[in-house]
Amino acid sequence: MQYAGAVSRLIGELARLxxxxxxxxxxxxxxxxxxxxxxxxxxxxxxxxxxxxVTRCSVCGNLTDIDPCAxxxxxxxxxxxxxxxxxxxxxxxxxxxxxxxxxxxxxxxxLSPLAGVGPEQLNIKSLLARLEGGDVQEVIxxxxxxxxxxxxALYLARLIKPLGVRVTRIAHGLPVGAHxxxxxxxxxxxxxxxxxxxx
Amino acid sequence: xxxxxxxxxxxxxYHKLYWKPHYGINVITGPNAQGKTNxxxxxxxxGLGFSFRNRDRDVVRWGSDFTSLNATxxxxxxxxxxxxxxxxxxxxxxxxxxxxxxxxxxxxxxGRFGIVLFKPDDLQIxxxxxxxxxxxxxxxxxxxxxxxxxxxQQYRRVVIQRNNLxxxxxxxxxxxxxxxxQFYRYGAEVLARRFKLLKQFFPLVREMYRxxxxxxxxxxxxxxxxxxLTGVKDNEQLLKDFVREGKTREKEELYKKQSVFGPHRDDIxxxxxQRDVRYYxxxxxxxxxxxxxxxxxxxxxxxxxxxxxxxxxxxxxxxxDEQRQNYLMQLVSDKIQTFITTTTxxxxxxxxxxxxxxxxxxMMKEEK
Ligand SMILES: Nc1ncnc2c1ncn2[C@@H]1O[C@H](COP(=O)(O)OP(=O)(O)OP(=O)(O)O)[C@@H](O)[C@H]1O
Ligand SMILES: [Mg+2]
Ligand SMILES: [Zn+2]
Numbered sequence: 001m002q003y004a005g006a007v008s009r010l011i012g013e014l015a016r017l018x019x020x021x022x023x024x025x026x027x028x029x030x031x032x033x034x035x036x037x038x039x040x041x042x043x044x045x046x047x048x049x050x051x052x053x054v055t056r057c058s059v060c061g062n063l064t065d066i067d068p069c070a071x072x073x074x075x076x077x078x079x080x081x082x083x084x085x086x087x088x089x090x091x092x093x094x095x096x097x098x099x100x101x102x103x104x105x106x107x108x109x110x111l112s113p114l115a116g117v118g119p120e121q122l123n124i125k126s127l128l129a130r131l132e133g134g135d136v137q138e139v140i141x142x143x144x145x146x147x148x149x150x151x152x153a154l155y156l157a158r159l160i161k162p163l164g165v166r167v168t169r170i171a172h173g174l175p176v177g178a179h180x181x182x183x184x185x186x187x188x189x190x191x192x193x194x195x196x197x198x199x
Numbered sequence: 200x201x202x203x204x205x206x207x208x209x210x211x212x213y214h215k216l217y218w219k220p221h222y223g224i225n226v227i228t229g230p231n232a233q234g235k236t237n238x239x240x241x242x243x244x245x246g247l248g249f250s251f252r253n254r255d256r257d258v259v260r261w262g263s264d265f266t267s268l269n270a271t272x273x274x275x276x277x278x279x280x281x282x283x284x285x286x287x288x289x290x291x292x293x294x295x296x297x298x299x300x301x302x303x304x305x306x307x308x309x310g311r312f313g314i315v316l317f318k319p320d321d322l323q324i325x326x327x328x329x330x331x332x333x334x335x336x337x338x339x340x341x342x343x344x345x346x347x348x349x350x351x352q353q354y355r356r357v358v359i360q361r362n363n364l365x366x367x368x369x370x371x372x373x374x375x376x377x378x379x380x381q382f383y384r385y386g387a388e389v390l391a392r393r394f395k396l397l398k399q400f401f402p403l404v405r406e407m408y409r410x411x412x413x414x415x416x417x418x419x420x421x422x423x424x425x426x427x428l429t430g431v432k433d434n435e436q437l438l439k440d441f442v443r444e445g446k447t448r449e450k451e452e453l454y455k456k457q458s459v460f461g462p463h464r465d466d467i468x469x470x471x472x473q474r475d476v477r478y479y480x481x482x483x484x485x486x487x488x489x490x491x492x493x494x495x496x497x498x499x500x501x502x503x504x505x506x507x508x509x510x511x512x513x514x515x516x517x518x519x520d521e522q523r524q525n526y527l528m529q530l531v532s533d534k535i536q537t538f539i540t541t542t543t544x545x546x547x548x549x550x551x552x553x554x555x556x557x558x559x560x561x562m563m564k565e566e567k
Contacts, residue, residue, distance in 0.1 A: 021291035023264075111374055113363035119374055147356045147381060155377045 007033070059130070061106040061123040063088045071095075071103060078102045080137045082130070083192075084156070086110050086144055094142065097188045102140075105130065110148040111155060119155065127156075131163050138166040140195055145170075157198045168195040200312040200506050201536045202242060203281070206269035209260035211237040212561035223533060223553035227540045233558045235540040239316070239511045242538065245270035245284045246509065247310035247342075248296055251318070256292035265289035272309040276505055282309045306349075311342045313500035313508025317493045317515050324492065325476055325485045329466035336467070339496060340396055343503050347392040351462075354385035358458050365456045383445055386461045387438040390426075393462060397422060399503075403495035404488075411487045411494075411526055418488065419470040425460040483520075490523060494530055510537040516548075517541055 003011065007029060015025035032040045056062070057069035064070065071077060071091075081102030085091055091104050107122045109115075130136060139160055143149035157167045171194030207216040212234045227235045240258070244250050245268050250258060259266045267287045274280045285297040298304040316339075323331050341348045361378045401420050408418040426444045444460060452459050469476040469488055476485060500508045510531065516524060516539050528551055531537050541548060549555060555566040 021293070023289075023291055111360075111377070113360050113367065113378070118372060147353050147360065147385075151357075151360070151374070151377045151381050154380065155374055158373070158377075 056106075056108075056123075059126070060104050061108060061126065062091050062104060076101075079135055081140065082127075082136055082138070083140045083142050084127070085142045086149065086152075090142065093188060094192070097192070100192060102138075105139075107143070107152070110143055110152040112148045122152075124156070124159070128159070128163075131160065131165055136165055138168060140192065141167065141169045141198070142192070153198070167198055169198045170195045200275065200309060200509055201273045202509055203271045203273050204269075205241060205245070207241055207266070208268075209263035209266045210241055210268055211258055211260060213237065213241075214260065214561060216561075216563060218556075218563060220536070220538070220556075221554040222536055224531065224537045224539065224551060226544070226548055226552040226555045227538060227558060228542065228544045228555060229558035231542060234561045235542075235558050236513055237561075238558070239513050239538055239540060241268055242270070242509065242511060243314055243316055244268065245286055246272070246308065246314035248286070248294075248305055248308050251316060254292060255288050255294050256290055258288055259290050263290075270309075272312075272509075274312065274506060282307070284309065306345060311345060312504055312506040313342070313497070314511065315339070315493055315496050315500070315508045316511040316513070317489070318511075318513040319515060319518070321489050321493075321515075322482075322485050325469055325480065325488055329464075332467045333463070333465065335492065336393065336396070340400060340499065343500060344392060344396060347389070347396065350385060350388050350392060354382075354389045354461075355463065357381045357385050358461065358463055362457045365452060365458070368453075368456065379445065382458065382461070383438060383442045387434065387441040389462045390441070391434050391437050394422070397467075400495060400499055403498050404491050407494045407498070408488060408491040411491055411523060412484075416471050416484075417473075418491065419473070421468045421470070423466040423468050425464040486519065487523065490519065490527065494527065497530065497535065507535045510535050512537065512539045514540055514542075517543065517545075 010029045010032070011022070011025045014020055014028050015022050017025075020028070032043070053065045054063050055065075055067060057064045057067055057072055059068045059072040062069050062071070066073075078101050082105050083094055083100060083102055084105045084107065085094065086107050086109060088106055091106060094100055094104070105123070105127050107124070107127075109117050109122055111117060111119065111122070131139070139156075141153040141156060143152045153169050157169075160167050170191040201222050202220055205216070205218045205220070207213045207218075210216075227238055229235055240250055240252060244258065249255070265287055267285070269286075270284045272282045272284070274282065281299075283297075283299050285300075286294065288294045295302070296305055296308070298307045324335050325332075337348075337351055341351060357378065361382050364372075364375055364378055397420075404420065405418050408416075412418075426441065448460055458464075469480075471480060471484060471488075476488065480488070497508055497510065500506065516527070519527065539548070539552075544555065557564045557566050
C-alpha cells in the first residue's frame with residue numbers, strides 16, 4: 001500500500017513499537033490523523049517530556065525523574081535487602097505487594113545470546129559496586145521464571161556468593177511461563193516469602 | 200472427552216458455523232476442497248491451541264481481520280465438567296485463548312485429555328525424517344505428562360540460546376557455563392520423562408500391532424539416542440551421565456557450532472521381524488504401524504488420564520482394508536467420539552455413522 005510520505009513514516013515509526021504489527025500501526029496512524037489535533041499533540045508532548053526527564057537511577061537503575069529515585073532516597077527502606085529484577089515494570093509489580101520493604105536493582109534485561117545480550121549488556125557493574133559497600137546482607141533474585149531469567153539468576157549467584165552476601169531466588173510458585181509483571185499480588189507475596197537460598 | 204459444540208466465525212472457508220456434533224461417530228463428507236479438513240483443523244485448534252497445518256494466521260478467512268472459534272468440550276469424568284474454549288487469531292497471527300473465560304491458562308486446554316489425529320501424511324512418522332518421530336512423541340504423546348511438555352519447551356529454548364553462543368564462538372565467557380548447566384539439567388530431565396513415557400507406550404504399540412496384523416509379525420521399537428544414555432534410571436544418575444557426555448562432546452560442538460547431542464536430536468527406529476521398516480516395510484505394513492501408534496495413543500490416554508480422547512480421522516479410514524477398518528471401529532465402538540472425513544460415502548460408512556454431515560463451500564447440511 002502507498003501512502004503520502006508523512007503518513008507512511010508515521011506508520012513505520014509506530015510499527016517499530018513492541019507488539020505492534022503493520023496492520024495495527026496503520027489503525028493507530030489513521031486514528032491519530034482523524035482525531036482532533038490535540039490528541040496527537042498531547043501524545044507527542046507526553047513522549048517528548050517523558051524521554052527528556054526520565055533517566056535511570058544512578059543507584060538502582062530504575063527509571064526515574066529524580067536521581068536517586070524515590071525508593072533509593074526513602075530512609076525508611078531497608079538497604080540491607082536488594083530485590084533484583086529484570087525490568088522497571090517488575091519494580092512496580094513487587095511494589096504493589098506491600099510486604100517488601102527493601103530496595104531494588106534493575107538489570108534491564110536477562111541473558112539471551114539470541115537477543116545478543118551477555119553480562120556486559122546488563123546493569124551488573126553498578127550492582128557489584130553496591131555490594132562492595134558491605135551493607136547488603138541479601139540479594140533476592142527475582143528475574144523471570146523462564147530459562148533466560150534462570151540463567152541470569154544462576155550467573156549472578158555465582159558472581160555474588162563469593163562476596164559473602166546471602167543469595168536467594170524467589171519461589172517458582174508463579175504460574176508457568178508467567179512473568180513477574182502479570183503476577184497477582186498474592187502469588188507474588190508467596191513467591192517472595194517462599195524464596196530459597198541458592199547453591 | 201466429547202466436543203459438544205463448535206462455533207466458527209470467519210474460519211478458513213467458513214463464514215459462520217454453529218455445530219452440535221453427535222457424541223458418537225460423525226461422518227463429514229463432500230467433494231474436494233469444500234472444508235472437511237478445515238473442520239477437523241478447527242477441532243484440533245480449539246483442543247490444543249495450535250494447528251496441524253502452517254502458520255496460525257492462515258486460518259483467518261481471506262478478507263477478514265480475524266477469526267473466532269468457540270468450542271465446548273465435556274469431560275466424561277468429573278460429573279461431565281464443561282471446558283469452554285474461546286480462541287481468536289488475527290491476520291498478524293496474534294492469538295488469544297480463553298479457557299472458561301480466563302486468559303493465560305493454556306495448560307488447561309482440553310487437548311491434554313487427548314485429541315488424536317490420524318491424517319494421510321502420518322505415514323511420514325515412520326518413513327520421514329527423525330523430527331517427525333520426535334514430534335509424535337513430544338506433541339502427540341507429550342500432553343499426557345504436562346510436566347514433560349513444559350520441560351521440553353524450556354529445553355528447546357535453552358538449546359536455541361546455547362546454539363547462538365556456540366555460533367558466535369565466544370564460548371569462553373562465564374555465561375557459557377551457565378547455559379551449559381541449563382542444557383544439562385533440562386536435557387537430562389526431558390530424557391528421564393521421555394524414557395518413562397516410552398516405557399509405557401512401546402508395549403502398547405506392540406500389543407496393538409499384534410491385534411492388527413496377527414501373530415506372524417513381531418514389531419519392535421528402539422530408542423536411538425545421540426547420547427550413550429539409555430533406559431530409565433534415577434534422575435541424579437542421568438544428570439551425571441548427561442554432564443559427562445557433554446564434556447566429551449565439547450570439542451565437537453565448538454567445531455560444529457551447535458548442540459550436537461541431546462533429546463532434540465534423538466530418534467526411534469521400527470523393526471518388523473528384526474528388519475528396519477524404513478528400508479523393508481511395505482506400504483500396508485507401514486500403515487498398520489501408524490494405526491498401532493494411534494490406537495496405542497488412545498489407550499495410553501485412557502489408561503493414564505481416565506478419559507477417552509476425541510478421534511479425528513482425515514481421509515484415512517477408507518485407505519485401510521476391511522479388517523483394519525473393523526479393528527479401528529471396534530476400538531472406537533460407542534466410547535470414543537469420532538470425526539471421519541471422506542469424499543465417498545459408502546453404504547458401510549453410512550451404517551457405522553451416527554450422523555452424516557455434508558459440506559459444500561464452507562456450509563454444512565445434516566443428512567441423517
Ligand atoms: N484462510 C482461508 N480463507 C478462505 N478459504 C480458505 C482459507 N484457507 C483455505 N481455504 C479454502 O478451503 C478449502 C480447503 O478446505 P479443506 O482442506 O477443508 O478441503 P477438504 O474438504 O478437506 O478437501 P479434500 O477432500 O480435498 O481434502 C480450499 O478451497 C481453500 O481454498
Ligand atoms: Mg481434506
Ligand atoms: Zn534507585
